[in-house]
Amino acid sequence: MKPLMMFAIVALVAIIVVVSFGLQLAPNAPIALSDGAGANALYICPTTSLFWDSFAQALAPFQHVLIIALFAVIMLLMFSWGWALYQNLLSDSFKRDTFKKPWQLTKWVFWCAVIVLLFAVTPNYFRTVTVDGLDGVYVLCESDTPGAQAVRAETVHN
Numbered sequence: 001m002k003p004l005m006m007f008a009i010v011a012l013v014a015i016i017v018v019v020s021f022g023l024q025l026a027p028n029a030p031i032a033l034s035d036g037a038g039a040n041a042l043y044i045c046p047t048t049s050l051f052w053d054s055f056a057q058a059l060a061p062f063q064h065v066l067i068i069a070l071f072a073v074i075m076l077l078m079f080s081w082g083w084a085l086y087q088n089l090l091s092d093s094f095k096r097d098t099f100k101k102p103w104q105l106t107k108w109v110f111w112c113a114v115i116v117l118l119f120a121v122t123p124n125y126f127r128t129v130t131v132d133g134l135d136g137v138y139v140l141c142e143s144d145t146p147g148a149q150a151v152r153a154e155t156v157h158n
Contacts, residue, residue, distance in 0.1 A: 028144040041150045044131060045141040052122045053137070059120045066116060073109050080105060130157050 017023075047053060059066075080102040087098050127139040132155040140156075141148050 024144075028146055040153050042153045042156050043141050043143050043145070043148045044129060044138040044151055044156065045145050045147050045149070047124055047128070047137045047139050049122065049124060050137075053124050053128075056120055056122045056125060063120060066120070070109075070113055070116075077102065077105055077109055128158075131155055132157070 081099075084098040084102050088094055124139050127141075129138055129140055131138055131151055134151075143150070
């Protein structure tokens with residue numbers, strides 16, 4: 001296996017372990033709330049990635065077109081794999097060369113889909129909230145995130 005692929009696998013495993021167990025490299029002190037207020041509080045932070053959020057919002061009108069294009073390319077990909085399989089079936093032998101183009105197209109489509117998905121749906125896309133009485137763009141965060149504020153849960157809307 002190539003060293004870059006091995007590094008990607010180890011990095012992916014490390015990210016999954018860190019996220020799954022809630023590990024932090026430098027944890028901060030959590031916000032202290034009274035016992036009665038803790039059950040009715042949510043923590044919000046001002047968003048810090050305005051560039052990526054605005055970039056994702058600029059792509060929003062084109063998401064329908066991008067999805068249509070993705071499914072069209074996936075259908076072409078299925079036809080190319082089917083054609084390669086059909087050619088091998090006709091010749092009654094396995095010819096590796098017939099699968100080179102479909103495999104290249106598969107890798108290209110996969111990575112293009114991943115990149116477009118990362119551009120169109122930022123991490124803040126799923127965490128963005130509006131807060132009654134506060135102006136600005138906020139995201140849900142943890143109690144120990146720097147800049148976190150505790151607000152009443154009923155004032156937070158998705």
